[in-house]
Amino acid sequence: MTQPKLKPATGKLGVLLPGMGAVGTTFIAGALLARNGVARPIGSLTQMDTLRLGKRTEARSPMIRDFVPIANIDDLVFGGWDLFRDNAYEAAVKAEVLTTDHLNAVKDELSAIRPMESVFFPEFVKRLRGENVKQSEDKMELAEAVREDIRRFKKENGLDRCVAVWCGSTEVHREPTEVHSSLSKFEEGLQRSDPAISPSQVYAYACLREEVSYSNGAPNLTVGGVPAMLELARETRTPVSGKDFKTGQTLMKTVLAPGLRARMLGIRGWFSTNILGNRDGEVLDDPDSFKSKEVSKLGVLETILQPELHPELYQDMYHKVRIEYYPPRGDQKEGWDNIDIFGWLGYPMQIKVDFLCRDSILAAPLVLDLALFMDLSHRAGLSGIQEWLSFYYKSPITPEGLYPENNLFVQLGKLKNTLRWMQGEELITYLGREYYE
Numbered sequence: 001m002t003q004p005k006l007k008p009a010t011g012k013l014g015v016l017l018p019g020m021g022a023v024g025t026t027f028i029a030g031a032l033l034a035r036n037g038v039a040r041p042i043g044s045l046t047q048m049d050t051l052r053l054g055k056r057t058e059a060r061s062p063m064i065r066d067f068v069p070i071a072n073i074d075d076l077v078f079g080g081w082d083l084f085r086d087n088a089y090e091a092a093v094k095a096e097v098l099t100t101d102h103l104n105a106v107k108d109e110l111s112a113i114r115p116m117e118s119v120f121f122p123e124f125v126k127r128l129r130g131e132n133v134k135q136s137e138d139k140m141e142l143a144e145a146v147r148e149d150i151r152r153f154k155k156e157n158g159l160d161r162c163v164a165v166w167c168g169s170t171e172v173h174r175e176p177t178e179v180h181s182s183l184s185k186f187e188e189g190l191q192r193s194d195p196a197i198s199p200s201q202v203y204a205y206a207c208l209r210e211e212v213s214y215s216n217g218a219p220n221l222t223v224g225g226v227p228a229m230l231e232l233a234r235e236t237r238t239p240v241s242g243k244d245f246k247t248g249q250t251l252m253k254t255v256l257a258p259g260l261r262a263r264m265l266g267i268r269g270w271f272s273t274n275i276l277g278n279r280d281g282e283v284l285d286d287p288d289s290f291k292s293k294e295v296s297k298l299g300v301l302e303t304i305l306q307p308e309l310h311p312e313l314y315q316d317m318y319h320k321v322r323i324e325y326y327p328p329r330g331d332q333k334e335g336w337d338n339i340d341i342f343g344w345l346g347y348p349m350q351i352k353v354d355f356l357c358r359d360s361i362l363a364a365p366l367v368l369d370l371a372l373f374m375d376l377s378h379r380a381g382l383s384g385i386q387e388w389l390s391f392y393y394k395s396p397i398t399p400e401g402l403y404p405e406n407n408l409f410v411q412l413g414k415l416k417n418t419l420r421w422m423q424g425e426e427l428i429t430y431l432g433r434e435y436y437e
């Protein structure tokens with residue numbers, strides 16, 4: 001496997017967000033606060049983590065951002081689309097995630113970020129109606145309009161390159177159809193406005209045509225499982241990644257499950273429930289949008305526990321996930337897990353987790369890292385699915401026939417080894433024989 005040639009991160013990088021709600025504005029405000037030295041970008045590997053190089057005795061652990069040429073946070077320019085006309089400051093105030101002090105410290109910069117007109121078909125997000133929506137004859141015309149938005153945004157801001165991270169609402173659950181099976185069929189489908197083509201697919205198509213990488217922060221059917229989109233990513237040599245940010249309860253699940261599996265402890269049942277009161281919670285109150293989330297959340301345990309290899313321990317596990325919309329909590333979600341496990345001779349035990357988290361606070365650093373790492377991938381000449389970024393997703397996309405890695409620690413090892421590989425450093429295998437020879 002030859003080491004890629006990395007182009008340097010020159011000039012400015014545009015970060016385009018389809019969807020500028022709670023997560024989108026918390027990310028933008030946080031990046032601006034970090035850039036201005038007002039607050040720290042906690043939770044971001046690109047800004048805060050190190051990686052070990054060489055042997056443990058060498059004591060070489062540079063910051064990731066010093067080791068690989070990722071774009072500097074000072075060089076980011078933010079933009080996006082939304083179905084509401086609120087600028088990023090107004091949207092952040094409504095989202096009620098950050099304090100007035102924090103928002104006021106970057107008020108002018110946030111107020112200057114106005115969402116472009118969105119592509120929106122109400123049948124894909126049943127609980128929302130907005131006024132900032134493009135009107136067009138057909139879906140191809142809409143895709144062309146998004147391409148034009150991207151070119152204008154690049155020109156007006158003097159940008160070198162752009163990345164896109166979907167921070168829009170969760171669309172209803174859909175299975176791929178004939179129109180998704182190839183690029184030519186998809187383009188024909190855009191011309192005749194095929195009803196199976198969703199707003200997120202229109203954005204992704206436009207981004208990839210403009211060689212803008214696309215990260216999917218929601219469980220939508222957009223790039224993974226859509227051969228047309230993967231074909232386009234290959235054709236334009238553009239990276240894609242997804243799907244559904246791994247933030248609260250699923251993050252905990254992919255921390256705990258590998259631990260239980262490592263000790264060969266059995267699991268009889270795993271019940272997860274959440275209360276959530278932000279707009280995302282309201283959208284997910286619609287059963288069709290919840291179905292997308294449910295599928296994405298349920299998938300994680302299977303590949304970690306591998307019941308087909310250990311039927312005695314995991315075959316009959318009952319896994320259930322609920323999300324309840326409960327407005328009083330806003331963005332401050334509470335997630336409960338009850339895990340029924342069993343040990344030596346089959347004796348039962350229980351684990352209870354009560355995670356009082358903040359949804360957008362957990363998601364914002366993921367948006368930053370994905371923007372910077374996807375740009376790095378692009379400059380390294382990597383295209384198509386970026387599985388090394390599965391660390392960030394609940395439901396990592398993989399080529400057909402390849403199961404995803406959901407174990408957070410395997411995902412982290414994959415991410416850091418990919419960075420080592422990019423820079424021609426030795427990969428870390430943890431064998432460690434050399435210390436005893």
Ligand SMILES: NC(=O)c1ccc[n+]([C@@H]2O[C@H](COP(=O)([O-])OP(=O)(O)OC[C@H]3O[C@@H](n4cnc5c(N)ncnc54)[C@H](O)[C@@H]3O)[C@@H](O)[C@H]2O)c1
Nearest residue numbers: 019021022023082118168169170199218245247279280359
């Ligand atoms: N916060 C988390 O921990 C987390 C974790 C995983 C995934 N997500 C996903 O991230 C997404 C954003 O979450 P949020 O809390 O910011 O939700 P939000 O409702 O606050 O923001 C979503 C925004 O997207 C806009 N939107 C919807 N459809 C659009 C379209 N077609 N074009 C442009 N804009 C559109 C909405 O108007 C809204 O402003 C959701 O899909 C959510 O499921 C969030």
